[in-house]
Amino acid sequence: MLRFDPSGLRKYTVIFVLLALVGLFSLTSPYFLTTRNITNIISQNTYFVIVAVGLSFVMIGGGIDLSVGYQMSLVSVVTAMLMVIYEQPVWLAIIAGLVLGTLLGLINGIIVTRIRIFPLIATLATSVIFQGISYMISQAKTYRNYPEAFLFITKSKVLGLPFDVFLTLLIVVLASFVYYQTIFGLRVMALGGNEEASRLAGINTRRLRVALYAICGFVVAIGTMVMISKSNTTHSSFGPGTEFIALTAAIVGGISFMGGEGNVPALVAGVFVLAVVGNGMQLAGWGIYPQYIVRGAILLGAVAFDEYQKNARRSRLAKS
């Protein structure tokens, strides 16, 4: 799986970038490279990693899902209200949330494959629809104080790790396994690489793409559980914005906009590049708002780099 290939090295560029950033910020702030700060960075970013992994299924398959932020909003509101207002058991609320997330993904997948509109526009539209539904259900109220059993997600420990960190690791390992060791993973790569050829190879491309959106919705719903367990609060405005971080992390981590390429370790590094930049800026006393500018710039830079690499490859091919 990790056989040496000189062009393959660029897949891991982002890991070196991350290490360089860590080095840089440890020089600029004595508080950066402390156990407490690093633990904080990891703990604050577990759900971003989970959501980014979910999104990667859609993106490697050559699609995009801009609605994950409002999927999270809707799933979190429904899960929280089931526990807090309707006093349903925690397990039922979690299952309902996961099923709802999967359904939202399924809807996206069906719209994208049946109506055949650009996934960018389709999921932008469903995003706004999910937003409306989320606010209607929650009546724009805040729900807090979940049962202790739900807070288990972020408060308990497994094998010495906080449960959410453990869960994130599990999802990362599982996703890597799916991509590199399974038939399904190969077909996702194939679909992202050449959709028509996949169809001619006998793959049911439409069904596969719907499945990818559904998997994305399911994994995003898991991320949502982590998010609201951590904050012990829910509001319809929680979640939106995550799609931007996950998308940027994916591109920074080498998942091409065109699909067919990407690996999970680099994706995780992509999330932490954004996290470390934010954290470093905060420690340097820049506050929160300049971070938006930097994140936007990082996305632009990453997309430009992706494009440049592809053009370079194309011209190299043309010459040979």
Next chain:
Amino acid sequence: MKSDYVVEMRGIGKRFGGIHALKGVDLELRPGEIMGIVGDNGAGKSTLMKILSGAYLADEGEIYVEGRKVHLHNPQDAYNLGIGMIYQDLALFNNLDVARNIFVGREYSRGPLGLMLDKKSMYKKAEELIQELRVDIKSPRLNVARMSGGQRQMVACARAIAFQSKILIMDEPTAALGVTEAGKLLSLIRNLKERGLSILLITQRIPDILAIADRVFVLKGGQRQAVLDVSQVTLDDVVTMIVRGKDPNGINAPSVEFQSFG
């Protein structure tokens, strides 16, 4: 019913909107022969072959494979009957290596429920195929994006025969190749014939057909014009048939109704 033909197509018709791409075409392919499919641009060659490979659905007509009537709804149906097609645009995956390109869609599986990829067997089999076809691809782990047109054709061929295809359809395989590579490919095609495959070869290069084919099938304006025995015709005969059709005076020669279906 035992048939003399591996493939029989009867009265195949296909329309694209208002364009009548194929009009009642009959085709018979004998076991173990190479049949060239020729015709001008828009004659319906690719359309006819895509119907046989399951990529297009015919509007009318019947298809028999080894004497049995078949219904081809998608490429998978055709695969299952041993029909493989190598497309003009090659239908390869530039993001995948040779072995993955060969096996995608029909992977070797292992593990519980057969969900896992049996990479070891895939690479081994890919290596064998490369050797068997005597093609110059150094390793099944190479990415196809950086390969030459000829090598890419070889990968596509390996893909087609890996699944024990009995009938192989090739759409303009030599079109983008240089002289040396085209020569290698033609000998590969001969090699495939010796292995017992029946081959349908679409091409614009008539000399290729005369060099390796047994018979040549001429289409014009979506209609069958003639099936010529290669040993009894000259290049001129074939070209005349392509241009003029079966009616040499040209009075009843069908016109080409639309130019862009090759």
